[in-house]
Amino acid sequence: MNSFSYTRAEAVETASREVSNNQTAQFVAGGTNILDLMKYNIERPTRLVDITRLPLKEIDDTANGLRLGALATNATTAYDERVEERYPLLSKAILAGASAQLRNMATDGGNLFQRTRCYYFYDTATPCNKREPGSGCSAITGYNRIHAILGTSESCIATHPSDMCVALAALKATVNVTGSEGERTIEFADFHRLPGDEPQYDNTVKSGEVVTSIDLPADGQRFAKNYTYLKLRDRASYAFALVSVAAALDMDGDTIKEARVALGGVAHKPWRKPEAEDLLKGKKATKENFERVAASLLEGAKGFGSNTFKIELAKRAIVRALTMAVNGQH
């Protein structure tokens, strides 16, 4: 780990200023990802701005739903009674990720900023456009079993590793940030980005902007009965997803009023396609209808050799997750 200086932020505004005025400064909260990356020399901040003492830990009821403070831990959030009751999909997704120890440290805000677990991003001896822009992508022609099949570019085929974010995408959460230009709210679909020719940027947050909270909209509560988070991985626990599916249905008898489907492990961001979800509007919950959704979601999917199996795996996982959601199997 390189030498760095440390400061403990007392207010959101000063934290934001510290980082926007210094390109090599970074925020630290739970630390579970950035400290790992610093030990591998992948992140090399010269200054860490500790935001853990800011008053952003609470989970509060809002007129429109629930507001998760950015510094609420993943564990606190997953086990919060209001989250369990109104947004159980989120609880399920959080508990499918990491380990109990990590969830106790990791914050909700920090979860959004998790970096990819691409082997080559972690291996400083190999080219990686995300780590070293312009150096090339080792994964496209290398070992790419865990890599993306949707929304890839010639520069990068990395995936976003979060489970929590897949549920937040399905629930259409919004993210509140504060920066030098004041406060703004980012739709979840716009928070993370596709790699394009600038894979070094994982998201659309500007330098120095602090995530202060995540809002769960009231209408997400319609999915508290018929939902599932299906995570397929190489071992039963404590492993990143090869493919995951957050499926949520608002049902009227056996007719679907509204469906949400988000995929993890397949793209640079949680993968959602509203047109695919609309195929289920007013339709019966049948395997054929679910297969149509799966085909639409995977439209344009491209394998790179070792990860080509994910295309069929994702289609089957979508059908299975939607079937489980109908049956109330979580």
Added chain:
Amino acid sequence: MSTKVTQQPLGDVAVALPSLENVTLTINGTQKRLQVAPWTSLLDLLREYLDLTGTKKGCDHGQCGACTVLVNGTRINSCLSLAVMQDGNEITTIEGLAKGDELHPVQEAFIEHDGFQCGYCTPGQICSAVGLINEGKAKTADDIRELMSGNICRCGAYVGIVAAVEQAMHKCQHQH
């Protein structure tokens, strides 16, 4: 007690070292005022400077759980936390679980069920199990397996570990 924790530079240093940070930690019931370099992990502070080597450094990347300690009763990976960020907190390590000669129920259960072979992961397993019991979310052996998945045992003593945690969990619940 005040301890200065720093690495003395050898010879000329090319760059100025960042200043040491003051932290106050309560470690196994004893309050300590320390000065630490910002990059000192909680794990390294315990092992290298406070001689509490019960907490183990396995992967040093949050993957194995050998470094698990309790912070204010909550289990965390001490390798992925900076000591300076723990200012004001109560840290409990494996050395702090027994009351004198009386072992913690989790320690007793690990002995009774042979929950180890080489023993390297054991301090982390035991601290993690104490954290699991504090959390109160595990009800079944399957829950224990899931909620202990952040602690890897390369000897494969999992059967004994799960049995030990299950017994200690029921014992601790009865005491409350």
